Amino acid sequence: MIILRIYRRDGHYDVHQLDIKPETKLLTLFEQIRTGIDPTFAFSSGCRHGICGSCAVKVNGKPVLACKTEIGSFRSGVLRIEPLNSESPKIDLLSDFDGFYRSFSSFPDFLEPNGRPTKENFLPEATRCIQCGICYYSCPSVSYDKEFSGPAAALKQDRFLSDPADTITESRLEEAVGEVYRCVKCYRCTEYCPRSLDPEKAIENIRTRCLTRKEETIGTFHTKALFDSIYHYGKINETFTARYLFGFWGSLPLILSGLPFLFKRRVRLRPVKAANLKEIRRLLEMEND
Amino acid sequence: MFTNLNPISCDVLVIGAGLAGLSAAAEAARAGKKTIVVSKNHPLKSHSAAAAGGINAAMTPEDAVLHCEETITAGCGLCDRQAVEILCNSAADILGKFRKYGTPFRLNENGEPEGRPFGAMSTPRTRFVGDYTGAALMQTAFEQAEKAGVRFEYDVFLTDLIKDGSRIAGACGIRFRSGTAELFSAGAVILATGGAGALFAVNSNGIGSTGDGCAMALRAGLPLKNWELVQFHPTGLYPSGLLISEAARGEGAVLRNKEMEAFMPRYHEKGDLAPRDAVTRAILTEIKCGRGFGRRGDFVLLDCRALSPERLTERLPEICDLTETMLHIHPSTHLIPVLPTAHYFMGGVPTDTEGHVLDAIGFAVPGLFAAGECSWTGVHGANRVGGNSLLEATVFGRRAGKAAAAETVPASPDPNEALRTLNGRLEPPASASEAEETGKIPSPLECRRELKEILSTSCGAVHTTIRHKQGATRLSLLERRFRKYRFRLPPERACNTELKDWLETDNLLLLGAALLTAAEERSESAGAFYREDQIYAGGSLYHTLTEYRKGRFSAERRPL
Ligand SMILES: Cc1cc2nc3c(=O)[nH]c(=O)nc-3n(C[C@H](O)[C@H](O)[C@H](O)COP(=O)(O)OP(=O)(O)OC[C@H]3O[C@@H](n4cnc5c(N)ncnc54)[C@H](O)[C@@H]3O)c2cc1C
Ligand code: SF4
Ligand code: SF4
Numbered sequence: 096m097i098i099l100r101i102y103r104r105d106g107h108y109d110v111h112q113l114d115i116k117p118e119t120k121l122l123t124l125f126e127q128i129r130t131g132i133d134p135t136f137a138f139s140s141g142c143r144h145g146i147c148g149s150c151a152v153k154v155n156g157k158p159v160l161a162c163k164t165e166i167g168s169f170r171s172g173v174l175r176i177e178p179l180n181s182e183s184p185k186i187d188l189l190s191d192f193d194g195f196y197r198s199f200s201s202f203p204d205f206l207e208p209n210g211r212p213t214k215e216n217f218l219p220e221a222t223r224c225i226q227c228g229i230c231y232y233s234c235p236s237v238s239y240d241k242e243f244s245g246p247a248a249a250l251k252q253d254r255f256l257s258d259p260a261d262t263i264t265e266s267r268l269e270e271a272v273g274e275v276y277r278c279v280k281c282y283r284c285t286e287y288c289p290r291s292l293d294p295e296k297a298i299e300n301i302r303t304r305c306l307t308r309k310e311e312t313i314g315t316f317h318t319k320a321l322f323d324s325i326y327h328y329g330k331i332n333e334t335f336t337a338r339y340l341f342g343f344w345g346s347l348p349l350i351l352s353g354l355p356f357l358f359k360r361r362v363r364l365r366p367v368k369a370a371n372l373k374e375i376r377r378l379l380e381m382e383n384d
Numbered sequence: 385m386f387t388n389l390n391p392i393s394c395d396v397l398v399i400g401a402g403l404a405g406l407s408a409a410a411e412a413a414r415a416g417k418k419t420i421v422v423s424k425n426h427p428l429k430s431h432s433a434a435a436a437g438g439i440n441a442a443m444t445p446e447d448a449v450l451h452c453e454e455t456i457t458a459g460c461g462l463c464d465r466q467a468v469e470i471l472c473n474s475a476a477d478i479l480g481k482f483r484k485y486g487t488p489f490r491l492n493e494n495g496e497p498e499g500r501p502f503g504a505m506s507t508p509r510t511r512f513v514g515d516y517t518g519a520a521l522m523q524t525a526f527e528q529a530e531k532a533g534v535r536f537e538y539d540v541f542l543t544d545l546i547k548d549g550s551r552i553a554g555a556c557g558i559r560f561r562s563g564t565a566e567l568f569s570a571g572a573v574i575l576a577t578g579g580a581g582a583l584f585a586v587n588s589n590g591i592g593s594t595g596d597g598c599a600m601a602l603r604a605g606l607p608l609k610n611w612e613l614v615q616f617h618p619t620g621l622y623p624s625g626l627l628i629s630e631a632a633r634g635e636g637a638v639l640r641n642k643e644m645e646a647f648m649p650r651y652h653e654k655g656d657l658a659p660r661d662a663v664t665r666a667i668l669t670e671i672k673c674g675r676g677f678g679r680r681g682d683f684v685l686l687d688c689r690a691l692s693p694e695r696l697t698e699r700l701p702e703i704c705d706l707t708e709t710m711l712h713i714h715p716s717t718h719l720i721p722v723l724p725t726a727h728y729f730m731g732g733v734p735t736d737t738e739g740h741v742l743d744a745i746g747f748a749v750p751g752l753f754a755a756g757e758c759s760w761t762g763v764h765g766a767n768r769v770g771g772n773s774l775l776e777a778t779v780f781g782r783r784a785g786k787a788a789a790a791e792t793v794p795a796s797p798d799p800n801e802a803l804r805t806l807n808g809r810l811e812p813p814a815s816a817s818e819a820e821e822t823g824k825i826p827s828p829l830e831c832r833r834e835l836k837e838i839l840s841t842s843c844g845a846v847h848t849t850i851r852h853k854q855g856a857t858r859l860s861l862l863e864r865r866f867r868k869y870r871f872r873l874p875p876e877r878a879c880n881t882e883l884k885d886w887l888e889t890d891n892l893l894l895l896g897a898a899l900l901t902a903a904e905e906r907s908e909s910a911g912a913f914y915r916e917d918q919i920y921a922g923g924s925l926y927h928t929l930t931e932y933r934k935g936r937f938s939a940e941r942r943p944l
């Protein structure tokens with residue numbers, strides 16, 4: 096016996112108690128409800144086998160594709176089913192995906208080719224992305240930082256950046272530096288992606304590319320400040336990094352917000368070096384090689 | 385009832401954002417026309433993105449000639465040679481364009497796209513990206529259309545074509561998210577709404593393949609050509625019919641019956657890579673002779689064990705994924721249960737090689753174009769060669785886009801007329817009287833399920849007149865009950881799924897009746913169309929044209 100609580104348009108939950116084979120797919124069940132019980136029950140679907148990305152919903156808070164998910168695959172016998180994007184207006188299991196689709200237009204979403212197609216096999220991960228929106232709507236950074244274009248867009252951007260035929264790498268990177276450091280590296284995108292893709296890795300790749308650029312940006316600067324701080328002191332030293340990032344005068348305003356930390360002895364004015372500094376340095380040097 | 389329409393105007397209106405629609409739109413936009421693509425879901429969710437195996441392209445002129453001959457042979461004499469030549473000769477160029485703009489085709493050691501063998505072909509010329517070629521092509525096509533300045537209106541369900549005098553001057557429909565009625569007026573309209581696989585219980589198509597464009601054309605008084613020619617793909621996953629691409633057999637998988645015999649060589653010299661109709665009929669024969677698997681003996685097995693696990697994951701990842709999620713088996717260790725599944729409509733809205741839609745007499749309908757699976761261009765004849773339809777969608781999509789852009793004429797359809805048409809769709813016709821006792825009134829999806837069951841039994845891969853007659857009777861009873869459905873929600877409600885399902889089912893009922901009419905008119909087997917009660921063996925060749933006028937269907941034969 097499985098109990099389903101399904102979100103409906105006016106905010107209440109429909110409760111269905113069902114005796115049903117645990118290997119039934121969620122989507123099959125939705126179809127049965129729409130066919131036999133309530134023709135107004137709205138959800139979306141397409142290919143029926145996990146390759147169009149139309150049917151993403153949240154089950155007990157976890158985003159999944161309804162057509163690939165078996166009812167019996169959850170530990171709990173009560174399934175709370177809700178639309179994917181909890182912040183938009185919702186009608187039954189439909190929510191607004193416009194934000195997600197727009198996220199791809201934050202960069203030139205096409206190849207700017209040099210005219211000669213590559214002779215090498217090149218099969219980017221992004222080709223297998225089905226634009227289901229799962230990564231985007233489960234990304235914590237996206238939900239509070241409206242300027243972040245999110246994991247799927249990064250995956251796509253990385254695809255163009257690593258394409259040997261693309262010619263506008265520099266301008267792509269210029270835009271990317273404003274984006275990739277907005278990710279907080281929680282790995283949710285990679286964990287939830289129904290196609291087992293790795294958007295987090297794509298972000299990492301782009302960050303690495305940004306580091307190799309000549310021009311310094313907040314992101315590269317930040318990385319370097321942290322690196323140097325660890326190199327010099329064996330730990331992250333806030334006063335050092337602040338001065339590094341903003342200069343002496345620039346970090347003065349920060350002193351105000353730093354004072355409470357100082358009183359609570361969370362930061363120190365005079366840096367303390369780690370005991371095993373030599374070892375740490377060796378590690379860093381190895382990593383650098 | 386809707387009280388007003390939201391007017392939107394453009395030069396070229398493309399209905400459908402599959403590969404055909406995107407190719408046409410990009411071409412029209414590049415010609416400087418204001419182009420809008422309307423689709424009932426997001427472009428990348430179009431059914432084209434589900435195409436797996438690949439796209440056929442001959443890289444040398446000699447191979448193009450061969451491609452052409454093989455397509456015509458597989459088409460069983462019903463192909464239009466001129467169209468096939470255009471198709472095969474444009475392939476290398478089209479492929480080059482896709483490559484240039486980033487479609488990551490699998491390359492061989494010379495750096496040229498590798499070919500995989502496909503049914504009915506003697507050289508491996510199906511070019512591929514894993515087994516998600518459709519998705520890869522769609523991504524590139526979408527990127528390029530966006531770059532060309534095409535405007536996209538998705539989640540809009542179009543219901544009818546609107547005329548301005550004798551010219552098609554736009555289309556009306558419902559914006560799903562807001563529940564508002566929309567009128568798109570356009571200097572030229574391109575239909576690219578894809579196939580109608582949803583007519584059958586066991587089919588390989590997405591849920592949205594409901595043939596809306598073909599229904600629009602029928603309702604606008606235009607004919608469908610060879611509508612009864614439906615291709616059944618031999619290997620649908622049991623029991624749903626989801627596709628196991630022909631790429632599996634192309635890579636070396638074989639079909640086996642209950643006795644574990646690889647039975648295809650008994651039926652055809654090309655063995656497992658015989659044309660699809662031959663393989664489908666072979667499977668049906670095996671099943672009929674009691675050599676099928678399962679309790680009911682209604683499927684056979686596809687054996688991929690000869691392929692190494694690495695080759696499977698590299699070249700057929702989607703098939704592995706599909707069998708794992710659906711049946712919890714892996715093709716490298718288990719045999720896959722398969723059965724024939726409704727796959728592709730060879731027929732559709734008749735067009736010439738520039739995409740102009742033709743009326744029953746053969747004249748171009750002003751302002752209307754068509755491309756992709758919803759159209760009949762003559763390239764598939766009575767049996768499509770796998771991998772040719774993606775090629776058709778791009779080649780003829782582009783041609784239609786070019787022609788449409790060159791022939792736009794300022795149009796101003798009458799909004800009141802459009803409003804009447806739209807509201808007329810929602811009103812029950814006068815004949816369906818309340819008092820008539822016709823049993824339980826089914827929900828739109830119940831009705832669709834019944835319709836699928838009717839057509840699968842009466843008009844499947846094997847035809848007889850008796851079954852057609854039974855099907856037609858059952859269909860008309862179903863239709864009467866369908867018309868009595870009372871909506872629970874007012875039509876202008878946002879995200880009105882009930883209304884959308886109903887409108888789609890309405891289209892399917894129309895197309896189902898057209899299918900039965902057309903099938904009855906074809907009295908001899910041809911390619912994918914197989915008659916058990918065929919009187920004259922050998923069969924003469926002709927096309928059929930099916931029309932819907934004043935509530936009646938009629939079908940006629942046309943010489944080649
Ligand atoms: C599982 C599968 C695998 C396949 N594999 C291959 C293959 O390997 N090689 C090959 O060549 N072919 C293959 N095919 C066939 C090929 O995919 C199709 O023929 C082709 O994609 C059709 O493209 P299209 O652009 O005509 O239509 P579609 O891609 O079906 O697009 C239809 C568009 O019309 C829109 N639309 C429909 N109705 C409305 C409406 N009422 N209002 C607004 N918009 C509407 C939809 O939103 C959609 O955007 C395969 C087919 C299937 C089912
Ligand atoms: S790893 Fe980054 S992009 Fe991925 S979900 Fe977390 S914050 Fe978002
Ligand atoms: S990266 Fe994965 S989760 Fe994100 S949209 Fe693509 S398929 Fe979905």
Ligand code: FES
Pocket residue numbers: 140141142143144145146147148149150151160161162163
């Ligand atoms: S229906 Fe296509 S991904 Fe679920």
